[in-house]
Amino acid sequence: MNFCSDNVTGFAPEILDALARANRGAAMPYGQDELTASVERRFAEIFERDVAVFLLATGSSANALALSCLTPPYGAIYSHPLAHVAVDECGAPEFYSGGAKMVGVPGEHGKLTADDLDKALAASGRGVVHHVQAAAISISQATEAGTIYRPAEIAAIAEVARRHGVRLQMDGARFTNALVAQNVGPADLTWRAGVDALSFGASKNGAMAAEAVVFFDKTLAREMPYRRKRAGHLFSKMRFLAAQFDAYLTNDLWLRHARHANEQARRLADGLAKLPGARLLHPVEANEIFIALPEPVIAGLERAGFQFYRWIEEGPGVLRLVCAFNTDPAHVSEFVKTAERLARG
């Protein structure tokens, strides 16, 4: 009963079947195979637009490679100070960009606002040679606080980006969780709202190891093939990344997975939030819950064998609980019941 993260899970049986299917016969390497081409077309369908797609295996490589196409080495990338790209990738954006600077713009519940970005960018020293030059904004969808951006919020940020001549990248490690949380389409959450490049995650949502960078403006992707190869992220047997996406994007598997994860998170949050001493730190909008609980409850849950991370950066007594595509509803029920029992003392 592991609620540590959506990366402690395995992957869906459909993905395994797809790997097995793709394993028949020979295929040309490095993405010259038919399956990769077909997955690329599938992305275009889903996003209702011609796109440049690059399959990868890790989220950090997706973010860092995408950003490296959007910023010069002397550029600055604006993100929430808690963004994965800012704090959890051991400096990957700095490495891939050749030394660009991450600039943190704080905001409630893990979210950037267009206003704060506008102010930060206005004070950034555009054209002043002493300062790094604002080049890109990176937003996480869903955020590191488990919240989501609506199309209008993204559009407002994109408008600020355009006005200041910078690009907008979206870290979509949990893109699908954010998508199914609202009644919109993939295009609405991305290019229609002004996103230039998306890191489209599948690994956290039921794939084995599959991510994609999607450029909505293909001219921005010009350097990407070389940067990917040079970084050692061009897979020779690309078809096995493609196979994962093939299954993932078929029969709504991706959407079903995310709906399930969100729903379990909803149930878990609802159950815990009413306990005495409980306090949700952020709205639960996707599949992550940040909640303060009384220490005896936490300790009791740990003793009972539940696994989760204490999230000390948000204070003592705070947990992060993450539900996944395959979280067993019975485990959620048991978690809530155990917590209730502990809370009663």
Place this chain on the structure above:
Amino acid sequence: MNFCSDNVTGFAPEILDALARANRGAAMPYGQDELTASVERRFAEIFERDVAVFLLATGSSANALALSCLTPPYGAIYSHPLAHVAVDECGAPEFYSGGAKMVGVPGEHGKLTADDLDKALAASGRGVVHHVQAAAISISQATEAGTIYRPAEIAAIAEVARRHGVRLQMDGARFTNALVAQNVGPADLTWRAGVDALSFGASKNGAMAAEAVVFFDKTLAREMPYRRKRAGHLFSKMRFLAAQFDAYLTNDLWLRHARHANEQARRLADGLAKLPGARLLHPVEANEIFIALPEPVIAGLERAGFQFYRWIEEGPGVLRLVCAFNTDPAHVSEFVKTAERLARG
């Protein structure tokens, strides 16, 4: 009937089974799982020594990360001019090292000699501030010409490396092919001969996407965890890299695969070499063949549906043919027979 490369193949059924097995239940991410730990122990067994192991998914990342731990940014890495690291990784060593220089030392049949390296290193300007500083030697095992290094040859190179204060890395994308081609053990071909770090490839020998960097001197690995993470090569669901190695290193699967590939290459070379106008460019010691054939034979083979690369860098009329872990012996026979028929005119 694809002889283009050993990366056009799929992967072995044992690997698929291992993925399926590893897919049960939750596991802690980023290599903190039991399967990864057990694979690391397995490497120690195989190499008869405590080692630091880092699982990866691509050969270029293995080489570039290993080399980045062995050279400062102002360093020089000596390799054969045709080495994969020198010409086929779009500058990955330069990227990962922060701008080190690849220095080519030519040699017959894709091999470096201790003597040539000694001369090159003696003239490299050690301690002269105007010149990049020799830091590492990289050798390919098997080489890009399909030849192999014997332990004595490696030891001679390692002795030169030690004398000049540089490290020795081995690109073992086809390590197992080189291993089974001679009556020695993995330790003999590596640390016992003086190798500091090995890129141990499995992808070209029946895995899906699995490589490992093995440091024989663990102090050299100190920076590796951060460099791997920062490069986006730390897999969250590491167990699926581990699972591939688990199967690969069990019941001699890796050795059996390589023996098969080498044997088919042997058969193919023997069959073709006696054709009129045929000329082997390099000794066939592993699973690659470089052979000049009359143009009508080549054209005829292409028309007959055989796939392979024309290797124009070695001259007109030269083919590279690669056999793999699952090359069908009947395909080899058919290739030879077709060529014989074409050669007769």
Place this chain on the structure above:
Amino acid sequence: MNFCSDNVTGFAPEILDALARANRGAAMPYGQDELTASVERRFAEIFERDVAVFLLATGSSANALALSCLTPPYGAIYSHPLAHVAVDECGAPEFYSGGAKMVGVPGEHGKLTADDLDKALAASGRGVVHHVQAAAISISQATEAGTIYRPAEIAAIAEVARRHGVRLQMDGARFTNALVAQNVGPADLTWRAGVDALSFGASKNGAMAAEAVVFFDKTLAREMPYRRKRAGHLFSKMRFLAAQFDAYLTNDLWLRHARHANEQARRLADGLAKLPGARLLHPVEANEIFIALPEPVIAGLERAGFQFYRWIEEGPGVLRLVCAFNTDPAHVSEFVKTAERLARG
């Protein structure tokens, strides 16, 4: 009557004479000349200890090169958020280090405190592969707010540095101004207090273009010769950097210059601080003044031909005034008198 900065001045006549003297005859290049050797010995005398000295021409190169010897590419450098290295060098530390991260730790009056650093370092994720690894602290002496560090403050910071296994670099663009502001010696402000590397500035204090990096632990300087050359900062005619230091460090020229600048700043601050509506933002401890004045006074000073920067990052109505080695005392008097007249309306 230019109070914009201490870099709008020319240089001292003693420096010019030294250049002329050094210009006689031939001398071996790249620092192999006698004058450079003698200047290096002079640094050892001044700092009462064997040191490794590297002459340079710009302050940004001194800081960036020094820091690049103290941090790996995946390192983090802790500084005040307003430090020159953090905001005024267009990402030089990031470039030179290969992508390290600047982490800002706020503090009053441009100063870091040992306590705040201790907290920040304790939370930095030492050994956690997802996070950049704390590698160095950089403090500015004098600070960007015109304040200074005392030996005890530096020692407290150095103790934190040692405890957390990081190095301490001092940006001494205005080192001499900070030195003469207190009754201590160069060694007290640096290695005796625990500083590992010092950027020792002369350009802002009467030299033409001369800076030095001083390593107090010579083993830290091992990479510096190559890094300097590789960055294009190794001067062939090094003797003309050495000549500047030769004059600068002779007959207390450096100390006299700084005393003059500090004294004029003191006079200017005293004169302005008592004006109605005036408010000093920071203690005036060296040669820089940050002061809020009523807008009509500011506008009147500008009309009267005084040059200075409005320092809007500290709010509207804030000026920065800098005195230099050759600031004419009469100009200071006139500035104050004019301001007084304007303040009376």
Place this chain on the structure above:
Amino acid sequence: MNFCSDNVTGFAPEILDALARANRGAAMPYGQDELTASVERRFAEIFERDVAVFLLATGSSANALALSCLTPPYGAIYSHPLAHVAVDECGAPEFYSGGAKMVGVPGEHGKLTADDLDKALAASGRGVVHHVQAAAISISQATEAGTIYRPAEIAAIAEVARRHGVRLQMDGARFTNALVAQNVGPADLTWRAGVDALSFGASKNGAMAAEAVVFFDKTLAREMPYRRKRAGHLFSKMRFLAAQFDAYLTNDLWLRHARHANEQARRLADGLAKLPGARLLHPVEANEIFIALPEPVIAGLERAGFQFYRWIEEGPGVLRLVCAFNTDPAHVSEFVKTAERLARG
């Protein structure tokens, strides 16, 4: 009597006077002063065209910064294998470009030919993701062998560059020596022949420390201000770089200096070439001589107090002799006379 290099000299008295003149009064920093602006205009006059000019203090920084504006990190820069940028800058182009690769194309007498470049570029793998992408050609004028390129030769190389979509940079550390060696103008040797960017050296020809990067296509200079600052090569007291160029480019000082140096080299070469056992390795076209002499002659010259470098990379018994803007003709006569006496035994 030092013939080691043109960087062992001091600088011309006119340069010293210019520094003294520029030292009057205050001036805005970082190139916002009038003198810098006027020097920029002077460059436009000399090159008969609007240009973007960046003043620097070292030749390596000029080359590396210029090249970094012409190549992506995954680019390749083609030069002669003995080019200064390839072997004498400790990897500066690799550092500044973020890891581009230097590719050597051999040629007689230190020169590249259009044909050889054409072949190398044709085989470079344009658009093939596995290979670094050809981005720039760098030629040295005069070359490291003391030879020069004529406009037609440059134009032929530039035509190859254009055809392959790469840029042409000229390392003009000894540009003026190459210029006065032929009856052409600065424009003929640069943009009219197709050069995109020039490193225009003055340090080796009588300045103290002054170099300039001149972009003939100003759009190529877009990134340069930030790259220069970030590298610590933006001088605060820029006027003292400008002052050197002001004097250098006035009253033909630069041309007179180079003519003198070339003439003394001519005299020296003529005197030595007729000695028994003497052999010039390259045509003497500028101010450098590469000559083989009998060992007793060399040893005798050394004993007589003449300083020069033995140039062992061109074989035993080879000297490099360099004449400078202020080489004393009497020293040349004495060198020749001494050698003659020694050669007679």
